[in-house]
Each structure stands twice: as structure tokens, then as C-alpha cells.
Amino acid sequence: MSLKVNPVLCRAGVMDNYAYIITDEETGVSAVIDASEAEPVILKCRELGLKPQYILTTHHHFDHVGGNEELKALHNLLIIGPEEEKNLIPGIDKGVGGGETLFLGKTKTEVISAPGHTLGHVLWYFPDEKLLFTGDVLFNLCIGGIFEGTTEQMWESLQKIKALPDDVLFYPGHEYTAHCLADAVRRENSVVMQDYAVHARKCLAAGLPVAPVSLKMEKQCNPYLRIKDRETFEQLF
Numbered sequence: 001m002s003l004k005v006n007p008v009l010c011r012a013g014v015m016d017n018y019a020y021i022i023t024d025e026e027t028g029v030s031a032v033i034d035a036s037e038a039e040p041v042i043l044k045c046r047e048l049g050l051k052p053q054y055i056l057t058t059h060h061h062f063d064h065v066g067g068n069e070e071l072k073a074l075h076n077l078l079i080i081g082p083e084e085e086k087n088l089i090p091g092i093d094k095g096v097g098g099g100e101t102l103f104l105g106k107t108k109t110e111v112i113s114a115p116g117h118t119l120g121h122v123l124w125y126f127p128d129e130k131l132l133f134t135g136d137v138l139f140n141l142c143i144g145g146i147f148e149g150t151t152e153q154m155w156e157s158l159q160k161i162k163a164l165p166d167d168v169l170f171y172p173g174h175e176y177t178a179h180c181l182a183d184a185v186r187r188e189n190s191v192v193m194q195d196y197a198v199h200a201r202k203c204l205a206a207g208l209p210v211a212p213v214s215l216k217m218e219k220q221c222n223p224y225l226r227i228k229d230r231e232t233f234e235q236l237f
């Protein structure tokens with residue numbers, strides 16, 4: 001029971017997206033979470049000797065689906081994403097909604113509905129491995145913009161993440177930590193925030209992803225997760 005996660009930086013220096021190549025190690029079955037663009041994902045798959053069988057999409061934005069059609073043509077893979085955004089996701093084969101369960105080889109994944117950034121946005125949660133892919137809902141030390149939904153929807157989506165176990169590790173859709181760190185540090189001066197900042201600066205200096213960070217740490221440091229009531233949250237926007 002283990003899932004190997006390989007982050008692939010896409011649109012580097014422009015949007016700094018992450019695609020994630022995930023592999024169920026027992027069966028070798030692989031998937032790409034958010035195929036932002038094809039080329040870096042193809043190169044990484046080649047390097048790892050993997051042929052992904054699925055793309056799991058969090059939401060329809062071009063920087064999360066830009067590689068769908070090229071990867072599909074190359075690997076004949078199945079593209080799965082939010083049912084509500086089916087008409088906006090290139091190459092999609094199967095729509096899913098919150099509460100549905102799928103298997104990647106022998107590894108179970110649960111779809112969590114998390115609207116706000118977009119109306120159909122989903123999170124991909126692996127409860128046994130305690131891994132969570134948050135797309136553009138949750139980033140390290142900040143959150144995604146509210147483009148289609150309401151602040152209320154975003155608040156509810158963040159509460160779902162907060163309700164997940166502390167030892168879950170999360171993987172966001174972008175490397176935005178450098179932008180979010182200063183504000184988070186300004187708002188919070190705890191020991192755990194200082195630890196987070198040290199970790200983040202070390203990763204960024206080495207050109208490595210800051211992810212994964214535990215939800216425990218994120219809940220204590222991310223200004224948007226630390227807010228305890230919806231009224232205060234809504235005042236931020």
C-alpha cells in the first residue's frame with residue numbers, strides 16, 4: 001500500500017504549475033494529476049519509465065489541462081475530472097463528483113467536491129496513503145482566487161480540508177510559496193511558522209517543491225486556514 005508521487009514543474013517561471021505523476025507501487029499503475037502541459041510530463045514519464053493510464057483533473061483552467069490531448073494521443077489514457085466541468089475539459093472521458101471512489105491499481109482515491117476557485121473544482125484524496133492533491137484551492141500558505149464561486153463556497157471547501165487528519169500531506173497545483181510566505185510570516189510569528197519558513201526557504205533556494213507539507217502545519221500557518229469564522233474570512237475579499 002504505497003503511492004509514489006513525482007512532482008513535475010510546468011510553465012516554469014511563468015505560472016509554476018505542478019503536474020504530479022503518481023504510481024501505485026504494487027501494480028505499477030500510474031496517473032497524472034493535472035496535466036498542465038505535455039512536454040515536461042512526457043520527459044519525466046520517459047525518465048521514470050512510466051506509461052500513465054489516467055489523467056485526474058482538479059478543474060478546467062487551461063494551466064491544469066493544457067497537456068491533456070497530447071498525452072492522450074501518446075498514451076491512450078483515460079481522462080477523469082469533475083462532471084460539472086465536463087464540457088470545459090479537453091479530452092475528458094469520465095466525469096466524477098464529490099464522494100465518489102476510484103482505484104488506481106490497488107490504491108483508493110476519493111473525490112472531494114471543493115467549489116470556489118471554479119464551480120466544479122475537486123480535490124483528489126488518497127485516504128489510506130494520507131495524501132491530498134488540492135489543485136487551485138489550497139496552496140502553501142495561501143489559497144487560490146475565487147473566480148467562479150462565492151466566498152461562502154470557498155470557505156466551505158477550506159473547512160472540508162481542515163476536517164481531514166493532521167497527518168495528511170498535501171500537494172498544491174502551483175509553486176506560489178515565495179509570494180505567500182512574507183504575508184504569512186507577517187501575520188504569524190509562532191515557532192511552527194518559523195519552522196515552516198525555514199523549510200520553505202531551503203526548498204526554494206534548492207529549486208525544490210515546498211510540498212508536501214502536513215495539514216497539521218498548514219492549519220497552524222496558512223492565514224486562510226487559521227481564520228475561525230466565515231465573517232472574518234469574507235472580509236478578506
Ligand code: ZN
Pocket residue numbers: 059061064117136
Ligand atoms: Zn485554476
Ligand code: FE
Pocket residue numbers: 061063064136173174
Ligand atoms: Fe492554476
